[in-house]
Amino acid sequence: MRKTVASRPARSSRRAGTAGLAAALLSPTLLVLVLVIGYPVVAALRLSFQVSSESIDPHTGFKVTATSYGAENYTSVFSDDRLLRPWWNTTSFALASVTLEVLIGVSMALVMHRAFRGRALVRAAVLVPWAIPTAISGMLWKWIFNSQGVANEILGAQVLWSSDGLQAWLSVVIADTWKTAPFIGLLVLAGLQIIPGELYEAARVDGASPWRVFWRITLPLVRPALVVAVLFRLLDVLRMFDLPYVLVGPRKHSVETLSMIAFDEMTNLRFGTAAAYATVLFLYVAVVALAFVKLFGADLIGRGTGSET
């Protein structure tokens, strides 16, 4: 008893010393994070409340700008359907392409996981779309979906992909799936490779059907990797900008995302509303990410959420 009482202050002071050292060692990193992440976020928030009204001087033609602070940017963003359409585009892209990517990505991973001749080649080939910059692959698909392009040649139809409409939306989903299914495939493959082979042997001895093996062994064990992959993709698609912008173009209602609207506002010098759109997008992404982590328990910080759930 005496011993514990005596040792307690010593241990806590040592702990305090370690904590101090840790804080000192981490502070440069934290400072950099505050500078490169914290400041822009705060600045954007501030900007989103900055309302500027402009008028033209009737004699000189010069622009007169008056700035005040208020929530007008948000009321204009939330009025009419200015937010709803791009929000729905953003969300529907996320739902459709991530679902497709998971299906295709997991099948890719299962194929690549098997031992067969030329496996290395397949793995490398599958990664090619992922290695191409999005803007470039946007250009590639733009050519494919051109009115005189390969897609129409194959279909034997005259589909106007780059005009507004469902087909434009579909072309973006196709191009995005093509590009990023390999990403999911790769992460799932990494997850597959750490599953011990004995489990499969045991299942075979027990006479489990392949479907049952997949459902009961492969999927639960690969889940942590899969959930992280899906989360990353989800966040990626929600802030998608370059692919629809390059592939279909700006101002096409069926593919205009929240990022594109924010960009458009910015290029027309309405920085306040642009920041408001960006903030709304930021919050939306944060909410989706949080909900996803809560629902599926993505193991982001390596704590190892129970795969038993």
Add this chain to the structure above:
Amino acid sequence: MSRSTQRLHLPVNNEEDTVSSSRIPVGAGQGRPKPPGARPVRRAAAVVAAVMCASVLGGCGGSDSSDTDSGGPEKSQDRGPITLATGKDTTGTLQGQLDRWNKQHPDQKVTLVELPESADQQRQQFIQNAQTKSGTYSVLNLDPIWVAEFAANQWIDELPAKEFPLDRMIPSVVKTGEYFGKQYAVPFNTNAGLLFYRQDLLDRIGAQPPTTWDELKQDCVKVRKLPEGKGVDCYAGQFDKYEGLTVNFAEAVASAGGSVVDDKGKATVDTEAAKKGLQFLADGFKDGTIPQQASTYKEEDGRRAFQAGKLLFHRQWPYQWALANAKDGSSKVAGKFGVAALPGLDGPGKSSLGGLDLAISKFAKNKATALDFIKFFSSEANARTNLKVTSAAPPYTGLYDDPALRKQFPYLATLKESLDTATPRPVVVHYGDATAAIQESAAAALSGSKSVDEALADMQKNLSAAIAAK
């Protein structure tokens, strides 16, 4: 629109091109002086310093370059090195022109700053430069549609109009540099739309190139009955939802006798003439005069269709002339087509104006040099060289009558005719919003999702709002 102007640079006299392009040293980085004493040591500090210096060109020594009260360029006595900021030089001939200036003015050298090829990105860089009050860009090569915005924001200086030979230029082109009755920019080159037509097919039906829309439609009906006319679509322009649609819509309205924005700056698309203009395009899509896929056409898509022999008539910038005439097999219509002015409702139509205008940044140093350089760069002699090597349409009236040039560019007479009646696109400070409003409604009418009346009522409302500037 500089997209079109840059395209115009494409058909180049190849020999000249390679010679001078090899002389171009480096890219955009040139415009920025290296901060003195930047060593690998303390690189981070040097980077920060470079960023700061870049915003006040050469201003690291402490001299304040962003002196906003330095007065207009005509009052300035400051001479010294300047920069020319322009879209990517796809012709490779600009440096050669600058070299000629630099040889004569060794102490007032001009450095080329190349910006991205896309017009939108150029505008963004110009705006960023202006908002940081940076002196990095001295002379700006602006798309005419930006002049109003840049002048209204006081990002460019008024120019002394009297010191330029504006009276020798085409009046409509000179107007593109005006804002509130003052000259803020001087034309460097210009551009107008032309009707490209298949001479061989019109000859077969014994027709002259059409001057009205009705004639155009009748010619199409006749050509379609020919065996050679099978699979040939009638008419196309730039109808995708982008700046090209604004150009084509404005042309249709002007060709029906209307205007998009009147002289007093008021939106006028709810008129009978505007309705007839848009109706021609909407009907064209409905009755097949314009093929459905043309709703996705930009310049190059239409050019490919025309070169593949799939179009009887094509509204296009002059740059198509050289490419469609290429004898290397890339064009099936080489030597088989002609060029005419755009057709209209009751007679010849009116084109929208493209081109590039030169202006001086408000925040530039050495404005006296900048003014002299613009005089040199926009001179008739330079425009002649520019036409010869890049086939860029000159703003000078006289060059269109030059027999030697006419021989080299047979379409010059038609182009001049088109330019004489061409109208600038709406002069609006918030041009981005104005063109978006136009594209929005025009696209809806062309796709048939809105009636022409409904679309124009919406356009009138949104265009007026864009002009009124919140």
